Amino acid sequence: MGKITFKFETDENKELECEIFEGESILEVALDNDINLNHNCGGVCGCSTCQVYVESGEELMPEMSDKEEDYVDRARNPRFNSRLSCQCKLEKEGDLVVTIPTQKGIIGH
Ligand code: FES
Numbered sequence: 001m002g003k004i005t006f007k008f009e010t011d012e013n014k015e016l017e018c019e020i021f022e023g024e025s026i027l028e029v030a031l032d033n034d035i036n037l038n039h040n041c042g043g044v045c046g047c048s049t050c051q052v053y054v055e056s057g058e059e060l061m062p063e064m065s066d067k068e069e070d071y072v073d074r075a076r077n078p079r080f081n082s083r084l085s086c087q088c089k090l091e092k093e094g095d096l097v098v099t100i101p102t103q104k105g106i107i108g109h
Pocket of ligand 1: 043087
Protein backbone atom coordinates (compact mmCIF):
# COMPACT_ATOMS: atom_id res chain seq x y z
CA MET A 1 0.00 0.00 0.00
CA GLY A 2 1.06 3.57 -0.50
CA LYS A 3 -0.01 7.11 -0.99
CA ILE A 4 -0.28 9.26 -4.08
CA THR A 5 -0.07 13.00 -3.81
CA PHE A 6 -1.74 14.42 -6.87
CA LYS A 7 -0.70 17.85 -8.07
CA PHE A 8 -2.30 19.73 -10.91
CA GLU A 9 -0.64 21.60 -13.74
CA THR A 10 -3.62 23.93 -13.93
CA ASP A 11 -3.64 24.80 -10.21
CA GLU A 12 -0.31 24.89 -8.40
CA ASN A 13 -1.97 25.39 -5.02
CA LYS A 14 -4.11 22.28 -5.20
CA GLU A 15 -2.99 18.90 -3.86
CA LEU A 16 -4.90 15.74 -3.17
CA GLU A 17 -3.64 12.77 -1.16
CA CYS A 18 -5.06 9.35 -1.97
CA GLU A 19 -4.35 5.77 -0.98
CA ILE A 20 -3.11 3.31 -3.58
CA PHE A 21 -2.97 -0.44 -3.15
CA GLU A 22 -0.62 -2.88 -4.85
CA GLY A 23 -1.89 -3.81 -8.30
CA GLU A 24 -3.89 -0.61 -8.61
CA SER A 25 -3.03 1.87 -11.35
CA ILE A 26 -2.59 5.61 -11.01
CA LEU A 27 -5.48 6.00 -13.47
CA GLU A 28 -7.81 3.90 -11.28
CA VAL A 29 -6.95 5.91 -8.19
CA ALA A 30 -7.44 9.19 -10.06
CA LEU A 31 -10.85 8.17 -11.38
CA ASP A 32 -11.94 6.77 -8.00
CA ASN A 33 -11.21 10.18 -6.54
CA ASP A 34 -13.08 12.14 -9.22
CA ILE A 35 -9.95 13.54 -10.80
CA ASN A 36 -10.50 14.56 -14.40
CA LEU A 37 -8.05 12.44 -16.36
CA ASN A 38 -8.83 11.32 -19.89
CA HIS A 39 -8.48 7.65 -20.77
CA ASN A 40 -9.75 7.24 -24.29
CA CYS A 41 -8.71 3.63 -24.86
CA GLY A 42 -10.07 2.47 -21.52
CA GLY A 43 -6.69 1.71 -20.00
CA VAL A 44 -5.17 -0.76 -22.44
CA CYS A 45 -2.09 1.18 -23.57
CA GLY A 46 -3.77 2.20 -26.81
CA CYS A 47 -3.69 5.99 -26.58
CA SER A 48 -1.78 8.68 -24.77
CA THR A 49 -4.59 10.65 -23.16
CA CYS A 50 -3.95 9.25 -19.66
CA GLN A 51 -0.47 10.75 -19.53
CA VAL A 52 0.74 12.00 -16.15
CA TYR A 53 4.05 13.36 -14.90
CA VAL A 54 5.56 11.17 -12.18
CA GLU A 55 7.53 13.50 -9.90
CA SER A 56 8.66 10.78 -7.50
CA GLY A 57 8.11 7.10 -6.84
CA GLU A 58 8.56 5.81 -10.37
CA GLU A 59 10.68 2.98 -8.99
CA LEU A 60 7.56 1.59 -7.28
CA MET A 61 5.99 0.81 -10.63
CA PRO A 62 6.85 -1.40 -13.60
CA GLU A 63 9.36 -0.12 -16.13
CA MET A 64 7.98 1.49 -19.23
CA SER A 65 7.31 -0.98 -22.06
CA ASP A 66 8.21 -0.20 -25.67
CA LYS A 67 4.52 0.19 -26.46
CA GLU A 68 4.00 2.66 -23.63
CA GLU A 69 7.06 4.59 -24.78
CA ASP A 70 5.61 4.84 -28.31
CA TYR A 71 2.40 6.32 -26.97
CA VAL A 72 4.15 8.66 -24.55
CA ASP A 73 6.05 10.07 -27.54
CA ARG A 74 2.69 10.98 -29.09
CA ALA A 75 1.25 12.58 -25.93
CA ARG A 76 0.64 16.29 -25.61
CA ASN A 77 3.65 18.02 -24.06
CA PRO A 78 5.51 14.89 -23.00
CA ARG A 79 8.28 15.33 -20.43
CA PHE A 80 11.16 13.18 -19.27
CA ASN A 81 8.94 11.92 -16.43
CA SER A 82 5.81 11.21 -18.50
CA ARG A 83 4.07 7.90 -17.98
CA LEU A 84 0.72 6.50 -19.04
CA SER A 85 -1.22 6.34 -15.81
CA CYS A 86 -3.11 3.18 -16.80
CA GLN A 87 0.20 1.33 -17.12
CA CYS A 88 1.53 2.46 -13.75
CA LYS A 89 0.36 -0.16 -11.28
CA LEU A 90 1.86 -0.08 -7.84
CA GLU A 91 4.32 -2.96 -7.42
CA LYS A 92 6.04 -1.97 -4.19
CA GLU A 93 4.89 -0.23 -1.07
CA GLY A 94 5.68 3.46 -1.03
CA ASP A 95 4.61 6.96 -1.87
CA LEU A 96 4.24 8.72 -5.19
CA VAL A 97 3.90 12.29 -6.31
CA VAL A 98 2.11 12.71 -9.63
CA THR A 99 1.19 15.81 -11.60
CA ILE A 100 -1.95 15.74 -13.72
CA PRO A 101 -1.33 17.68 -16.94
CA THR A 102 -3.92 20.12 -18.17
CA GLN A 103 -6.79 18.23 -19.78
CA LYS A 104 -7.73 21.23 -21.91
CA GLY A 105 -7.60 20.54 -25.61
CA ILE A 106 -7.70 16.77 -25.25
CA ILE A 107 -10.65 15.35 -27.08
CA GLY A 108 -11.64 12.44 -24.99
CA HIS A 109 -13.42 11.15 -21.98
S1 FES B 1 -6.05 5.08 -21.17
FE1 FES B 1 -5.23 4.81 -23.13
S2 FES B 1 -3.16 4.43 -22.72
FE2 FES B 1 -3.97 4.75 -20.77
